[in-house]
Amino acid sequence: MSDAPADADTSGSATASWKERAESTLAAAGHKRGGARRAVLELLDGQECALTAVEIEDALRARGARRPVSRASVYRILDELERVGLAQRVETGQTMVRFERVSEQTEHHHHLVCDECGQVMPFSDDELERAISRLSEKVPLSVSEHEIVLRGACRHCAS
Amino acid sequence: MSDAPADADTSGSATASWKERAESTLAAAGHKRGGARRAVLELLDGQECALTAVEIEDALRARGARRPVSRASVYRILDELERVGLAQRVETGQTMVRFERVSEQTEHHHHLVCDECGQVMPFSDDELERAISRLSEKVPLSVSEHEIVLRGACRHCAS
DNA sequence: TTCCGTGCAAATCTTTTGCACGGTC
DNA sequence: GACCGTGCAAAAGATTTGCACGGAA
Numbered sequence: 001m002s003d004a005p006a007d008a009d010t011s012g013s014a015t016a017s018w019k020e021r022a023e024s025t026l027a028a029a030g031h032k033r034g035g036a037r038r039a040v041l042e043l044l045d046g047q048e049c050a051l052t053a054v055e056i057e058d059a060l061r062a063r064g065a066r067r068p069v070s071r072a073s074v075y076r077i078l079d080e081l082e083r084v085g086l087a088q089r090v091e092t093g094q095t096m097v098r099f100e101r102v103s104e105q106t107e108h109h110h111h112l113v114c115d116e117c118g119q120v121m122p123f124s125d126d127e128l129e130r131a132i133s134r135l136s137e138k139v140p141l142s143v144s145e146h147e148i149v150l151r152g153a154c155r156h157c158a159s
Numbered sequence: 160m161s162d163a164p165a166d167a168d169t170s171g172s173a174t175a176s177w178k179e180r181a182e183s184t185l186a187a188a189g190h191k192r193g194g195a196r197r198a199v200l201e202l203l204d205g206q207e208c209a210l211t212a213v214e215i216e217d218a219l220r221a222r223g224a225r226r227p228v229s230r231a232s233v234y235r236i237l238d239e240l241e242r243v244g245l246a247q248r249v250e251t252g253q254t255m256v257r258f259e260r261v262s263e264q265t266e267h268h269h270h271l272v273c274d275e276c277g278q279v280m281p282f283s284d285d286e287l288e289r290a291i292s293r294l295s296e297k298v299p300l301s302v303s304e305h306e307i308v309l310r311g312a313c314r315h316c317a318s
Numbered sequence: 319t320t321c322c323g324t325g326c327a328a329a330t331c332t333t334t335t336g337c338a339c340g341g342t343c
Numbered sequence: 344g345a346c347c348g349t350g351c352a353a354a355a356g357a358t359t360t361g362c363a364c365g366g367a368a
Contacts, residue, residue, distance in 0.1 A: 030322095031322075031323085032321080032322050032323065032366085032367050032368065033323090033367070033368095034322080034323045034324065034366080034367080035323085035324085035366090036323070036324060036325090037323075037324090052357095053357085053358080054357090069324085069325090070324065070325045070326070071325095071357095071358085072324080072325070072326080072327095072358085072359075072360085073323075073324050073325070075357095075358060075359070076323085076324085076359090077323095079358095079359090089252060091250035091252055091308075093248065093250060093306075095333095095356075095357075096356090096357065096358095097357085097358090112298055112299070112300045112302075114300065115303070121299070121300070123294075123298050125290070125294050125297075127290050127293065127294070128287075128290045128291065128294055130290075131284070131286050131287045131289075131290040132287065132309075134286065135282075135284050135286070135287055135309075136309065138284075139271055139282050139309065140271070140280070140313065140314050141271040141273065141280070141309060141311045141312065141313055141314070141317075142311045142312045142313075142314075142317040143271075143309045143310070143311040144274070144310060144311040144312070145309075145310045145311070146307065146308065146309045146310065147252070147307070147308045147310070148305065148306070148307050148308075149250075149305065149306045149307075150291075150294075150295065150298060150300060150302045150304075150305045151302070151303060151304045151305070151306070152300045152301045152302040152303040152304070153300065153301045153303070154299065154300055154301075155299050155300070158300075158301040189347095190347075190348085191341085191342050191343065191346080191347050191348065192341095192342070192343095192348090193341080193342080193347080193348045193349065194341085194348085194349085195348070195349060195350090196348075196349090211332095212332085212333080213332090228349085228350090229349065229350045229351070230332095230333085230350095231333090231334080231335085231349080231350070231351080231352095232348080232349050232350070234332095234333060234334070235334090235348085235349085236348095236349095238333095238334095254331080254332075254358095255331095255332065255333095256332090256333090
């Protein structure tokens with residue numbers, strides 16, 4: 001196993017992809033590997049921003065390459081990923097909740113939502129993060145996470 | 160009408176309560192007054208923070224003073240208030256969406272949510288608002304509103 | 319072999335809608 | 344008298360759960 005993928009070492013090396021780390025984290029948590037979950041992990045790993053369960057289902061059903069995954073499984077998998085901290089729920093004010101991968105390696109970001117077309121885009125801002133962390137010290141809550149959403153019209157819809 | 164309630168003047172004077180301004184705004188928009196809406200407005204006006212439709216329904220059904228209002232009406236009324244900008248939807252990551260009154264007179268605020276007990280508390284921070292407005296100039300979105308939620312454990316649950 | 323992961327169908331739960339009646343303008 | 348506001352019941356839409364089978368360990 002000379003050129004066997006070093007990927008096999010998913011014990012947390014900084015070079016492992018999110019998907020790889022996710023698989024090992026889940027394995028460590030006592031989960032078996034399943035085809036549906038692998039497909040979802042692969043899809044999420046390639047995404048820039050949050051997707052809804054339906055979008056995930058459709059994407060997997062569309063690409064000939066990946067196996068289709070039932071809606072129920074998508075929800076179960078996302079729920080699990082959220083529970084172990086590999087993914088997070090994003091509330092955009094739209095009908096359906098969205099999900100995206102998370103990790104220390106993944107850049108922390110927030111969301112811009114276009115009220116017109118529904119497009120969701122990521123953004124990040126250091127000054128904002130600093131304000132948030134200072135603030136977190138002052139509020140009557142032991143803050144574990146924060147979510148920020150800016151709503152308005154995207155460039156395309158505003159013009 | 161020396162000490163007669165200047166409240167009667169609901170044309171937008173700074174002294175009118177939110178409820179009064181709401182009623183006149185709605186009237187101006189061509190709406191008739193209804194008992195259910197009045198009850199909801201009165202309840203919301205006395206709230207510090209966001210409530211769910213069910214909480215509103217229960218509160219109105221509980222207090223002997225106020226008339227009960229059907230769930231459907233609560234949703235319809237909230238929807239209307241949101242449309243004209245008198246109330247806003249608050250996504251807390253909990254199952255149900257919450258609503259609260261809004262106005263220029265009402266202090267702009269955001270929310271703290273306890274993951275344990277579900278309590279929702281308001282907070283406001285000038286530095287954060289400044290960071291948000293500076294940021295709003297830089298993103299590829301014509302920002303019309305923003306929502307910030309900090310999640311964690313409240314003092315009671317953390318101890 | 320044991321047990322978890324997954325699909326399918328049914329169940330839940332929140333929010334919306336259709337319709338008819340009663341009150342407001 | 345015309346129409347809007349409201350209640351009730353049904354519908355719609357998102358997410359969850361029950362159950363049985365097939366694959367992973």
